Amino acid sequence: SAYVPDPNDKPSEKCGVLNVTKITEHGKKVRKNWTSSWTVLQGSTLLFAKGQGGGTSWFGGGQSKPEFTVDLRGGSVDWASKDKSSKKHVIEVKTRQGTELLIQSENDVLINDWYRALQDTISTHSDE
Numbered sequence: 028s029a030y031v032p033d034p035n036d037k038p039s040e041k042c043g044v045l046n047v048t049k050i051t052e053h054g055k056k057v058r059k060n061w062t063s064s065w066t067v068l069q070g071s072t073l074l075f076a077k078g079q080g081g082g083t084s085w086f087g088g089g090q091s092k093p094e095f096t097v098d099l100r101g102g103s104v105d106w107a108s109k110d111k112s113s114k115k116h117v118i119e120v121k122t123r124q125g126t127e128l129l130i131q132s133e134n135d136v137l138i139n140d141w142y143r144a145l146q147d148t149i150s151t152h153s154d155e
């Protein structure tokens with residue numbers, strides 16, 4: 028389904044480049060595929076677009092689309108346990124739809140900000 032920007036969308040709440048991989052899809056384990064991804068948190072939605080390079084950012088000209096979005100409502104965010112990844116600063120996101128993602132950055136300040144933002148999002152939208 029095509030991504031159609033809504034002119035009434037509130038401004039993005041947070042964005043930046045993170046390393047991301049899915050580990051579970053519809054409750055089934057999938058092979059890790061770490062990719063650098065432009066990540067946007069908007070309302071209760073987390074959007075991922077292909078990493079830098081290529082030029083146009085998807086929100087810029089409205090031409091390119093997010094690769095992948097997840098609905099955080101009813102989901103959970105936690106620091107990933109050591110057995111989930113050998114990388115440091117890894118956040119595990121679980122959605123109600125049975126998707127599990129790992130998101131990571133080498134920058135601990137940046138990843139802590141994301142952790143807080145994601146936790147806030149989940150508690151803000153917990154009654155929806």
Ligand code: I3S
Pocket residue numbers: 058059060061111112113114
């Ligand atoms: O949890 P895993 O399977 O040890 O994850 C690693 C693999 O996905 C590996 O790819 P291949 O097994 O396809 O070669 C990746 O290169 C690693 O980055 C994965 O582990 P980390 O610990 O980096 O999440």
